[in-house]
Amino acid sequence: MKKSRLQRERAEYRPKLPKGLQGAVKVKEGEPTQSVGDQEEIKKLFPNTYGMPLVEFVPGDKANSGKMNVGVILSGGQAPGGHNVICGLFDAIKRLNPDNRLYGFLMGPGGLVDHDYKELTADIIDEYRNTGGFDMIGSGRTKLEKEEQFEKGLEVIRQLDIKAIVIIGGDDSNTNACVLAEYYAAKNYGVQVIGCPKTIDGDLKNDQIETSFGFDTATKTYGELIGNIERDCNSARKYWHFVKLMGRSASHIALECALQCQPNICIISEEVEAKDMTLNQIIEQVASAVAYRAEQGKNFGVVLIPEGLIEFIPAIGRLIDELNDLLAAHGAEYKDLEADAQREYILAHLSAANAETFATLPEGVARQLSLERDPHGNVQVSLIETEKLVSDMVEAKLAEWAKEGKYVGKFAAIHHFFGYEGRCAAPSNFDADYCYALGTSAAQLIANGKTGYMAVVKNTTATTDEWKAGGVPITMMMNMERRNGEMKPVIRKALVELDGKPFKKFVEKRDEWAKETCFVYPGPIQYWGPSSVCDRTTRTLALEQE
Numbered sequence: 001m002k003k004s005r006l007q008r009e010r011a012e013y014r015p016k017l018p019k020g021l022q023g024a025v026k027v028k029e030g031e032p033t034q035s036v037g038d039q040e041e042i043k044k045l046f047p048n049t050y051g052m053p054l055v056e057f058v059p060g061d062k063a064n065s066g067k068m069n070v071g072v073i074l075s076g077g078q079a080p081g082g083h084n085v086i087c088g089l090f091d092a093i094k095r096l097n098p099d100n101r102l103y104g105f106l107m108g109p110g111g112l113v114d115h116d117y118k119e120l121t122a123d124i125i126d127e128y129r130n131t132g133g134f135d136m137i138g139s140g141r142t143k144l145e146k147e148e149q150f151e152k153g154l155e156v157i158r159q160l161d162i163k164a165i166v167i168i169g170g171d172d173s174n175t176n177a178c179v180l181a182e183y184y185a186a187k188n189y190g191v192q193v194i195g196c197p198k199t200i201d202g203d204l205k206n207d208q209i210e211t212s213f214g215f216d217t218a219t220k221t222y223g224e225l226i227g228n229i230e231r232d233c234n235s236a237r238k239y240w241h242f243v244k245l246m247g248r249s250a251s252h253i254a255l256e257c258a259l260q261c262q263p264n265i266c267i268i269s270e271e272v273e274a275k276d277m278t279l280n281q282i283i284e285q286v287a288s289a290v291a292y293r294a295e296q297g298k299n300f301g302v303v304l305i306p307e308g309l310i311e312f313i314p315a316i317g318r319l320i321d322e323l324n325d326l327l328a329a330h331g332a333e334y335k336d337l338e339a340d341a342q343r344e345y346i347l348a349h350l351s352a353a354n355a356e357t358f359a360t361l362p363e364g365v366a367r368q369l370s371l372e373r374d375p376h377g378n379v380q381v382s383l384i385e386t387e388k389l390v391s392d393m394v395e396a397k398l399a400e401w402a403k404e405g406k407y408v409g410k411f412a413a414i415h416h417f418f419g420y421e422g423r424c425a426a427p428s429n430f431d432a433d434y435c436y437a438l439g440t441s442a443a444q445l446i447a448n449g450k451t452g453y454m455a456v457v458k459n460t461t462a463t464t465d466e467w468k469a470g471g472v473p474i475t476m477m478m479n480m481e482r483r484n485g486e487m488k489p490v491i492r493k494a495l496v497e498l499d500g501k502p503f504k505k506f507v508e509k510r511d512e513w514a515k516e517t518c519f520v521y522p523g524p525i526q527y528w529g530p531s532s533v534c535d536r537t538t539r540t541l542a543l544e545q546e
Helices: 005-011 039-045 082-096 122-127 147-159 171-186 215-236 252-261 269-274 279-295 314-335 339-349 352-360 363-369 386-403 429-447 501-515 539-544
Strands: 025-032 053-059 069-074 102-105 117-119 162-169 192-197 240-245 301-306 413-418 453-458 468-473 478-483 486-491
Touching (some): 039 478, 039 486, 053 429, 069 082, 082 122, 082 162, 082 429, 147 171, 171 192, 171 486, 192 429, 215 240, 215 252, 215 301, 215 413, 215 539, 252 501, 252 539, 279 386, 279 501, 301 386, 314 352, 314 363, 314 478, 339 363, 501 539
Parallel strands (some): 069 102, 069 162, 162 192, 192 453, 240 301, 240 413
Antiparallel strands (some): 025 053, 053 468, 102 117
16 A cells, blocks of 8 residues: 555654553452443343443553454444554554454454454554554444344354454444443353444543544544635635534534634534424524624625534424334335325324424425435434525525515525545544554453453543543443334433533634634644644533533
């Protein structure tokens, strides 16, 4: 693989580790834990991996040099830093015992089930240090949830003498890791399972996980792009740019980018839901800002829209919940119907209130809501052109106001969706260090006999030396939620907290940003230069850890 000059230089960067991981470690155990919700149900489902203590690694006297081969899986969407998790895992197990081997299962969890793997040697690992993407071994969205999958995976685990599997993924992937850990523990198979918190969406966090890896890099990448658009917007002064940002289940990316770039408008889905706002109220809010700026002679601006907005509008959210159950129960008889017949089928089977909501939606949006779900049973909201929907409805609202005699200026919209642009970016210094520490923590969890744990690194706004590494039982993060028409144990997603410091900081400034042009241009991610630039954490993390 031919490397660019940046890749060659970047490969020389040596990630920094917390003091607790720099040499031999010992385990410091905390109190027993319980799940964040539905304690009795979760305990009943996970009797072998429930209630385990929190773990912190502190400097020790003697390393565990016993033999342990490890398998690693990348699961779900890409996030910057995944390769460094694998590099940290590889270096750590080799330090413990040079005979230890690391096997990568190819193209996600399906590689374990299909026995599709390759040994990750030093030559391979060195090609991917500090690089973005998941192309070292590929990723996939196969769900590990069936007994036959677990047993089929066990065959190759035994064949390769693997002691533990590390699953690098988001909330659903780590839920699957917990189910797999419980199964192998219940059967006394002696196979450990460890998770690592990955998602650029930022919704895998809690008291123990300060941030999921990839969020730092992705939001800095989007911030650069948004800043470029703002600069162009302020130069041409004739367009409104509507930017949809990744984040199906939470608005963390949109909020972080707003704090970085100070756009005129940023919609936060969680606020829409909490205030029980309708789609029309959102449109009026945006149109009012457009009209106000037009009166000041400013026929331009930037609007940030979270990908999952549609699902958070309460009336549409209730509709989606019923649609999910309907399609889960009757998908087979529904999927072969023509488009018009599908619409009539849905209207005939929905409750009156939800049928009314469905009937009033623009045809394209209604169609997307009624299509096949993703592998986790969710509406594929990334296919809904929310940015175009909002701008079209704003344009219609402005035309309506113009007919009433209100001055609305000239409105011209340009649309963007920033998603894939951030998923495989070269990791920032923060993500390079953070991911390497997560991989090293995963190795230490295995060496110390843990299973059903997620590797964690805390105190991340301090210097790297002062970061605290350890593990948290995955069951601690779980509750019961309805998925595909059934109640299932899942890791609770972290939404934007409306009483949290990041959102409050945004609220403090947003009226000024709507009226004035307060754009900030963050520029490209910096790897070399003053620490105040290249090692700065996200605004979200800095505010949360104040």
